[in-house]
Amino acid sequence: MHPLFKELSPREHVHIHGLASRVAVVTVLTAFSVVAIGIGIFLDLYKAVQNSVAGKALEAEVIRAGVIGGFLLIVALWLSLTVADMLVLRRVRRMVEKIRAVAFGDTTDVNQIPGGMGELDELTFLFDKMRNRMVEASSATDEKVRSRTADLEFNKGMAEFEQARTEALISSIGEAVIATDKEGRIIFINQETSHAMGWTAADLVGKKEEAVIVINDEKDNPLPPDKRPVGIALSTGSKSVITPLPKPHSMVRKDGSTYPVQVTVTPVVSGTNIIGAIEVIRDVTDEVELDRRKTEFISIASHQLRSPLAATKWLSDMLRNGDLGALQPKQQEIADKLFEANERMVVLVNELLNVSRLDSGVSKPTPKMIDGSKLLESVLSDTLPLLTAKKQKFAYDKPALPQAYVDELLIREVLVNLVSNASKYSPDQSTITVTAVEQDGMLQVGIRDEGIGIPKSDQNQLFKKFFRAGNALKSAVQGTGLGLYFVKSIVEMSGGQIWYDSEENKGTTFYVTLPLSAAPTAAILGAAGNAKNV
Amino acid sequence: MNDPKKKILVIEDDAIFADIYASKLAEAGYNVLAAADGQTGWELLIDKRPDVVLLDLLLPKISGLDFMTKLRGAEDAGIRDVPVIVVTNLNEHAFADAIKKHGVHAYFLKSDVIFSQILEKVAEIVREK
Numbered sequence: 001m002h003p004l005f006k007e008l009s010p011r012e013h014v015h016i017h018g019l020a021s022r023v024a025v026v027t028v029l030t031a032f033s034v035v036a037i038g039i040g041i042f043l044d045l046y047k048a049v050q051n052s053v054a055g056k057a058l059e060a061e062v063i064r065a066g067v068i069g070g071f072l073l074i075v076a077l078w079l080s081l082t083v084a085d086m087l088v089l090r091r092v093r094r095m096v097e098k099i100r101a102v103a104f105g106d107t108t109d110v111n112q113i114p115g116g117m118g119e120l121d122e123l124t125f126l127f128d129k130m131r132n133r134m135v136e137a138s139s140a141t142d143e144k145v146r147s148r149t150a151d152l153e154f155n156k157g158m159a160e161f162e163q164a165r166t167e168a169l170i171s172s173i174g175e176a177v178i179a180t181d182k183e184g185r186i187i188f189i190n191q192e193t194s195h196a197m198g199w200t201a202a203d204l205v206g207k208k209e210e211a212v213i214v215i216n217d218e219k220d221n222p223l224p225p226d227k228r229p230v231g232i233a234l235s236t237g238s239k240s241v242i243t244p245l246p247k248p249h250s251m252v253r254k255d256g257s258t259y260p261v262q263v264t265v266t267p268v269v270s271g272t273n274i275i276g277a278i279e280v281i282r283d284v285t286d287e288v289e290l291d292r293r294k295t296e297f298i299s300i301a302s303h304q305l306r307s308p309l310a311a312t313k314w315l316s317d318m319l320r321n322g323d324l325g326a327l328q329p330k331q332q333e334i335a336d337k338l339f340e341a342n343e344r345m346v347v348l349v350n351e352l353l354n355v356s357r358l359d360s361g362v363s364k365p366t367p368k369m370i371d372g373s374k375l376l377e378s379v380l381s382d383t384l385p386l387l388t389a390k391k392q393k394f395a396y397d398k399p400a401l402p403q404a405y406v407d408e409l410l411i412r413e414v415l416v417n418l419v420s421n422a423s424k425y426s427p428d429q430s431t432i433t434v435t436a437v438e439q440d441g442m443l444q445v446g447i448r449d450e451g452i453g454i455p456k457s458d459q460n461q462l463f464k465k466f467f468r469a470g471n472a473l474k475s476a477v478q479g480t481g482l483g484l485y486f487v488k489s490i491v492e493m494s495g496g497q498i499w500y501d502s503e504e505n506k507g508t509t510f511y512v513t514l515p516l517s518a519a520p521t522a523a524i525l526g527a528a529g530n531a532k533n534v
Numbered sequence: 535m536n537d538p539k540k541k542i543l544v545i546e547d548d549a550i551f552a553d554i555y556a557s558k559l560a561e562a563g564y565n566v567l568a569a570a571d572g573q574t575g576w577e578l579l580i581d582k583r584p585d586v587v588l589l590d591l592l593l594p595k596i597s598g599l600d601f602m603t604k605l606r607g608a609e610d611a612g613i614r615d616v617p618v619i620v621v622t623n624l625n626e627h628a629f630a631d632a633i634k635k636h637g638v639h640a641y642f643l644k645s646d647v648i649f650s651q652i653l654e655k656v657a658e659i660v661r662e663k
Contacts, residue, residue: 299626303592306623310644311550317648318554346645353625363627409627 027084031077038073042066091120095127102131176281182274184209184230196283198254209279216258218247229265233277240265244284251281260284295362302353309349312342344478351482354413355465358489365407365494367518372401372443375408376436379415386423387432396434404443404514406494411514414487415445418510421484422449424477426507442496442513453504462500463488471504539565540660543584545575545601546621547593551644555588558649564656572596576604583612586659588652591622591629598622599629602636617659621652 049062170177176193180186186204194200197213204212209230215223225231229240241264242249248260261281268276318324320335327335357363380394387393404411422432426449435446454462458469466481491498495515502508542564544555552568559566567582569575573595579587587605591598598620608614619640620633630641640655 299624302625303623306625306643306645307548310623311548313645314551314554314649317650318558323558350625350645 027081027089031081035070035073035077038070042069088120091124095124098131099127102134173280175283178204178209178213178279178281179268179276180209180230180234180279181276182234184234184277186212187276193281196253196259196281197251203254213279214252215242215261215263216250216252218249220250220258222252223249229263230277230279233265233267234274237267237269237274239267244287248284248288251283260288291361294360298353298357298360298362302349305349305353306346309342309346313339313346316342347478348480348482351480351486354486355482355489358486358493363410365410365490367405367407367494367515369403369405370408370411372404372436372514373398375404375406375412376401376415376434376445379412379419380434382412383416383419383423386420390423390426391429392423392426393431394434395431399436401436401443402438402516405517406496406514407490410490411494414490414512415447417483417487418447418512422447422451422508422510424451424479425449425472425475426451438516439513441516443516444511444513446509446511448507448509450507453506453508454500454502455504459502463498539563540586541565541567541582541584542656543567543569543575543578543582543587545569545572545587545593545598546590547571548590551590551621554649558653559656562653562657570594572598572601575601579605579613579616584616585663586656587616587618588656589618589620589622591620591624591633599633602633602638606636617663619652619655619659621647 046062046066049058170179170188170190171192173190174192176196177188177190178186178193179188186207186209189199189201189204193204199212210225210228215228217223217227229242232240242262244260244262249263250258251261251263252258260283262284263279263281265277265279267274268278316335316339320327320332320339354363376396377398380396384394419432419434426432430450433446433448435448437444452471452475454469455471458467461467462469463484465485467485468479468481472479488498491512491514496513498510498512500508500510542559544552544559544566546552546555546568547570549570552570556566556568567578567584569578571594575587575589575593576596578584589598589601593601596604602618605616605618606614617639618637619642620638621642621644623644624630625643634641639659642652642655
């Protein structure tokens with residue numbers, strides 16, 4: 001049945017059905033009325049004839065004429081009814097059938113109702129017209145509906161394709177992915193989440209992420225709510241990351257076991273609204289293992305490289321000291337050179353190892369509060385033999401210094417390195433001037449020499465790995481080109497700055513600033529702009 | 535020179551260094567007890583009660599760090615308080631810090647010292663005893 005006719009009620013059905021019957025009833029009643037009037041007229045006529053003088057003689061004639069008239073009248077009525085039925089009622093019935101068919105949705109019969117006379121003919125003509133227009137309108141509507149339905153089907157298909165593609169993408173990612181709504185409730189997890197953590201979608205979906213996913217910090221304590229990246233991303237609208245450095249956080253699996261992770265949470269933003277978050281949890285077990293092996297390798301390489309050098313050192317030292325018997329002058333010279341060459345190798349290996357420790361991230365400053373005065377004085381006392389060997393001296397007025405927040409061992413190496421350079425590149429009997437002041441919230445140490453200086457053309461390269469200034473290369477001073485690279489790396493990793501003033505053949509002053517507290521101060525941030533020659 | 539001869543326990547697995555210790559310390563008048571691994575070193579320590587221990591760190595059987603932990607945890611004060619000089623090529627801060635926590639008289643990197651510096655330190659400890 002056509003949808004347009006669906007709402008038609010049974011009452012209307014009955015109404016249409018009764019139309020032809022009523023026409024028939026009215027026609028029959030009219031016929032009976034005519035017959036009744038005819039009988040009435042005949043009886044009146046018959047009485048009039050009986051009362052008249054000549055009536056008696058005509059009585060039989062009148063009765064006969066009345067009977068014949070009545071018979072003819074009935075025949076005429078029957079004929080008129082039949083004609084009426086043929087001309088009008090039959091057509092009306094056919095029209096009713098057609099209208100009923102159309103009313104109940106059957107528009108397939110397009111044959112015209114046979115024509116008739118007058119208004120009935122017009123009625124059939126109009127009905128056909130109306131039906132045809134309705135069929136046209138209906139098929140136009142059908143076409144629209146079909147087209148709209150096709151559009152909807154297409155869009156639905158596209159949406160399903162997009163969803164399937166997104167799900168396939170997320171599922172195929174090797175990292176665990178958890179999607180939450182704006183309240184932090186889990187709405188989706190990918191296969192890797194189940195695989196890595198042991199949770200199923202049924203365990204997690206619909207629950208608050210912070211209630212089911214436990215992330216431990218580097219000390220194995222569960223992260224407090226304000227440190228959890230999903231919470232941060234949802235409240236700030238910006239990406240929140242927990243990096244595996246310096247020590248990785250760990251993810252607690254369903255069974256309670258843990259594994260090291262990097263967690264990245266990106267808020268999902270629609271317009272200006274945060275509508276959810278995507279949490280990506282990367283298993284960094286391999287990286288942690290690699291890092292451990294790297295550290296172990298450097299440590300072993302360091303030990304293994306030093307051992308033969310140390311043996312050579314001790315043995316050549318015995319040789320040159322005449323432990324194995326007095327040496328001829330030429331033998332003595334060779335023994336001394338052997339010892340010196342080995343010493344250079346020791347320095348090179350030490351510096352290379354220091355640099356590779358820094359570059360690989362194995363060596364990182366672990367700062368503590370250190371007495372600045374004590375640190376500086378002990379560096380000066382340790383390096384005094386270097387100066388004494390060249391008849392040089394320190395000028396240092398021992399000011400009272402604040403505590404500095406540094407890694408004592410590393411900063412000691414920095415200062416020893418700078419003092420050692422100052423001594424090496426300065427003439428005998430010269431003075432190394434050491435200054436120290438608290439300035440802009442930092443401890444600033446200056447080490448001034450009266451040495452060969454750094455040529456202007458080399459100044460921008462001084463801190464580069466393996467770089468040595470032209471005049472240093474020409475001098476007799478041995479060097480690896482690693483010392484200042486190491487020094488600069490350490491100082492910057494410690495939150496300080498290093499720069500220098502230098503004039504060729506007059507001398508160089510190196511300045512180092514060191515933080516006084518753990519918190520980065522404005523001075524540190526501002527110092528970057530003041531760094532000179534770096 | 536020393537009478538009776540002071541006993542120096544040398545725990546060193548590298549034969550080159552062990553030989554140098556043996557000859558130079560004997561030359562300096564000490565009685566050298568040599569062990570090539572931590573276990574032998576521990577047994578000699580208990581048995582011979584040396585005056586000073588020269589300890590390498592990377593050792594077979596019992597590592598230098600474990601040796602120190604065991605030593606400083608000993609009930610016998612004569613064992614527990616024996617002076618130790620670490621002579622190693624292990625320059626890791628973490629290791630050095632751990633070993634220094636146990637209290638050592640000196641921590642020498644083999645490649646950074648010559649033998650006479652070690653000998654001086656030994657003499658200094660022996661003098662103070």
